[in-house]
Amino acid sequence: MMASALNTSFTSYTQRSVKLARAFAVASVLALGAVVSLPAHAQGSKVGFVNTERILRESGPAKAAQAKLEAEFKRRETEVQNLQRSVQNQQQALTRDAATLSESERMKRGRALDVAQQDFERKGRELSEDFSVRQNEALQTIIQNANAAIKTIAERENYDIILQDAVTVNPNNDITEKVIQALGR
Numbered sequence: 001m002m003a004s005a006l007n008t009s010f011t012s013y014t015q016r017s018v019k020l021a022r023a024f025a026v027a028s029v030l031a032l033g034a035v036v037s038l039p040a041h042a043q044g045s046k047v048g049f050v051n052t053e054r055i056l057r058e059s060g061p062a063k064a065a066q067a068k069l070e071a072e073f074k075r076r077e078t079e080v081q082n083l084q085r086s087v088q089n090q091q092q093a094l095t096r097d098a099a100t101l102s103e104s105e106r107m108k109r110g111r112a113l114d115v116a117q118q119d120f121e122r123k124g125r126e127l128s129e130d131f132s133v134r135q136n137e138a139l140q141t142i143i144q145n146a147n148a149a150i151k152t153i154a155e156r157e158n159y160d161i162i163l164q165d166a167v168t169v170n171p172n173n174d175i176t177e178k179v180i181q182a183l184g185r
Contacts (some may be wrong), residue, residue: 045160045161046157046158046159046160046161047159047160047161047162047163047173048153048154048157048159048161048162048163048173048174048175049162049163049164049166049169049173049174049175049176050146050150050162050163050164050165050174050175050176050179051164051165051174051176052143052146052164052165053165054176054180055142055146055176055179055180055183056139056142056143058180058185059142059146059179059180059183059184059185060180060183060184060185061141061142061145061183061184062142065135065138065139065141065142068138069131069134069135069138072134073127073130073131073134076123076127076130077127079123080120080123080124080127083116083119083120083123083124084120084124086116086120087113087116087117087120090109090112090113090116091113093109094106094109094110094113097109142183145183146179146183149179149182149183150162150175150179152182153175153178153179153182157175159175162175
């Protein structure tokens with residue numbers, strides 16, 4: 001369940017990163033428009049493109065970070081799941097036994113259920129927050145390494161401009177695979 005939640009959270013963060021990158025892509029497209037409108041001597045500009053989402057999904061460091069996060073948070077995920085089951089069991093027992101319990105016993109169990117519910121919610125919230133922090137740290141490292149790889153490729157292959165996450169791209173200009181290979185598959 002947490003692996004799914006972790007993956008969903010990772011994907012959600014990736015999607016937010018992609019939206020931000022798309023905003024930069026629009027600015028880059030506008031800059032590209034300026035490059036295209038330059039005099040004839042600048043017509044030979046070499047333009048490349050990278051797909052950030054694909055890098056964050058397929059690169060070796062991204063996959064390793066995802067596996068590390070899942071392993072790191074597995075114990076706490078199990079603990080939160082156990083708390084959830086405990087709260088559900090207490091709720092079912094209280095509902096089932098309510099008719100036969102004294103008022104004081106029903107109130108005592110109700111308070112215990114409230115405390116267990118609050119503990120479950122607090123630990124679930126802490127887990128989610130801690131995971132988000134660690135995920136952001138991991139993604140920042142991957143993005144920094146990807147940017148360094150992009151810069152190296154751009155310098156080595158004499159690119160004038162590299163766009164990230166453009167709306168439409170000629171596949172001949174896509175250097176995403178080169179970046180993924182530079183990061184390690």
